[in-house]
Amino acid sequence: MSLKVSKAIEILKKDDLLVSDSVSDENLEVTSISYDSRKDQTNGIFFCKGNQFKAEYLDQAIKNGAKIYVSEKEYSQDIDRIIVKDASKALALLSSEFYGNPQNDLYIVAFTGTKGKTTTSYFTYDILNSAYPKKVALFSTVDRIVGPKPSDEFKSDLTTPESLELFHDMRTAVDNGMKYLVMEVSSQAYKKNRVYGLKFNIGGFLNITPDHIGPNEHPTYADYLNCKKQLMVNSKINIINRQTNDYDTVYAAAKQTSPDKDIYRFAKNEVGDTDFSIRNKESNLNDSVFTYTAESDKAEDLQDHGEYTYELGLVGDFNELNAGAAITAAKIMGIDNSVIADSLKKAFVPGRMEHINTKNHGTIFVDYAHNYASMNALLSFLKREYPDSKIKVVVGSPGDKGVDRRSGFAKVLTELADSAILTTDDPGFEDPAKICKEIDDQIDHEKVEVKTVLDRQEAIREMIESSNNDDIVVLAAKGNDAYQKTKGIDVPYPSDPVVAKKILKDIEG
Ligand SMILES: CC(=O)N[C@H]1[C@@H](OP(=O)(O)OP(=O)(O)OC[C@H]2O[C@@H](n3ccc(=O)[nH]c3=O)[C@H](O)[C@@H]2O)O[C@H](CO)[C@@H](O)[C@@H]1O[C@H](C)C(=O)N[C@@H](C)C(=O)N[C@H](CCC(=O)O)C(=O)O
Numbered sequence: 001m002s003l004k005v006s007k008a009i010e011i012l013k014k015d016d017l018l019v020s021d022s023v024s025d026e027n028l029e030v031t032s033i034s035y036d037s038r039k040d041q042t043n044g045i046f047f048c049k050g051n052q053f054k055a056e057y058l059d060q061a062i063k064n065g066a067k068i069y070v071s072e073k074e075y076s077q078d079i080d081r082i083i084v085k086d087a088s089k090a091l092a093l094l095s096s097e098f099y100g101n102p103q104n105d106l107y108i109v110a111f112t113g114t115k116g117k118t119t120t121s122y123f124t125y126d127i128l129n130s131a132y133p134k135k136v137a138l139f140s141t142v143d144r145i146v147g148p149k150p151s152d153e154f155k156s157d158l159t160t161p162e163s164l165e166l167f168h169d170m171r172t173a174v175d176n177g178m179k180y181l182v183m184e185v186s187s188q189a190y191k192k193n194r195v196y197g198l199k200f201n202i203g204g205f206l207n208i209t210p211d212h213i214g215p216n217e218h219p220t221y222a223d224y225l226n227c228k229k230q231l232m233v234n235s236k237i238n239i240i241n242r243q244t245n246d247y248d249t250v251y252a253a254a255k256q257t258s259p260d261k262d263i264y265r266f267a268k269n270e271v272g273d274t275d276f277s278i279r280n281k282e283s284n285l286n287d288s289v290f291t292y293t294a295e296s297d298k299a300e301d302l303q304d305h306g307e308y309t310y311e312l313g314l315v316g317d318f319n320e321l322n323a324g325a326a327i328t329a330a331k332i333m334g335i336d337n338s339v340i341a342d343s344l345k346k347a348f349v350p351g352r353m354e355h356i357n358t359k360n361h362g363t364i365f366v367d368y369a370h371n372y373a374s375m376n377a378l379l380s381f382l383k384r385e386y387p388d389s390k391i392k393v394v395v396g397s398p399g400d401k402g403v404d405r406r407s408g409f410a411k412v413l414t415e416l417a418d419s420a421i422l423t424t425d426d427p428g429f430e431d432p433a434k435i436c437k438e439i440d441d442q443i444d445h446e447k448v449e450v451k452t453v454l455d456r457q458e459a460i461r462e463m464i465e466s467s468n469n470d471d472i473v474v475l476a477a478k479g480n481d482a483y484q485k486t487k488g489i490d491v492p493y494p495s496d497p498v499v500a501k502k503i504l505k506d507i508e509g
């Protein structure tokens, strides 16, 4: 992979990002690209970007072999430099070019939403992978899959990677024969220009509720919405949840770049002015059955029989909505209905509504619900479906971020849980006991029985041991995370599903 400096300048000029350049050799062809001074930069282009950037990082990059740097200001005159209006936008455009614009060889389906991105991406990946085996890549919060071999699958660090890693991984996927990419696009991806300049074949908007608002993420809800809706502006074909908050704004964003015929809306139950509607037929502890009905001419063009019934191997009414988005994407892509139906029946998403049946300790759900909206959706669903069961929740809240999740958990536990054990979840630099106390202090103890057990494995053991067959045990907010982020270190943790299964083996054999 390489990039000629003259080409880099041409691209930056075309996008009106270039401020000035001090370049001695425009014919230089760099063969490495980086924004991290600690890495080898031999014959490389280095980007000075980010709020925490320090001049000494550039000195280190030069020592490590950087030949030219791109920056919003001049830090050093020792090597060639290109000064730009926005370094993160420049990083995205030049990473794309460096890796040979791999997006041009991929059909990209992307999803955004406060909740459901990972689940919907897995549903879509499973459907596409059944239709086109070994041809589909996945960039999700949980895993990144860049090829057909087990070694092409690895854990993600971010929901949407930094642009350089994004284009690098797309290149690998294309070189591994991938033709399709399903990916999650977070609001931060737009905020930090990680997907700047990228166009998507299909973009799906699932929902938006206040979240990710704070000093390190979005200053306001308006900023959060504005970032999220950019996926619609940058997608050729759009899929929109008709019942999302701020629907009009989201639809208007889609309309900026797509005609009405390329915008599909889906909704739950009886809602006018939609293209598809979802109606639940029945659900049990293992799956839910729902119909998906074409409500407009253009929807009927996609789905010739008007109405289909699907069985979804993942419970939760919100998952029917996620499935609706995946079904619509698959139909737009012309995938056979039997492939869609088979894939949804077998659906499994790591750490999302994973259920574990026990002999004598009720049913256990492991779910990634980690704010008020998702816990409310989850516990309301369980209460509705199992009105005679006690709902028992093990949950913690992370340190250093999302402080409002603590009051959210207190509220939702008070409203919907019968008992709860508060425990540790990614405490970061905060004291987990203090976090639990902050949740506990806001709970109405008249309505819900609460205790704190800081050791997460112990908390899960106590909850399972004290439950019987009428109970629903919910291990919430951590999904299948295999670490506890503690004081800057990812401390290994076996993951909630593994812990629960081990405890059951100990007590039930
Ligand atoms: C707030 C935010 O988005 N930060 C991201 C961003 O950081 P940044 O560009 O501001 O860079 P920085 O942290 O200020 O560091 C400055 C620069 O100095 C460089 N450096 C640093 C040290 C050194 O010795 N040498 C050196 O060159 C770094 O490589 C970096 O380029 O770019 C980094 C990669 O270049 C990301 O790792 C980092 O994500 C942080 C870790 C993060 O946790 N972000 C979260 C909030 C996030 O993005 N979450 C969303 C999901 C949210 C949702 O669910 O909707 C996601 O997409 O994952």
Ligand SMILES: Nc1ncnc2c1ncn2[C@@H]1O[C@H](COP(=O)(O)OP(=O)(O)OP(=O)(O)O)[C@@H](O)[C@H]1O
Residues within 6 Å of the ligand: 113, 114, 115, 116, 117, 118, 119, 120, 141, 159, 206, 207, 318, 319, 321, 322, 351, 352, 353, 367, 368, 369, 370, 373, 374, 375, 377, 378
């Ligand atoms: N459509 C939905 N509406 C409301 N809640 C949902 C929806 N889909 C999933 N959830 C809940 O949110 C949790 C997280 O789901 P998922 O991981 O699919 O979302 P995400 O958008 O990727 O989340 P995050 O951005 O927090 O990583 C699930 O475990 C479930 O409890």
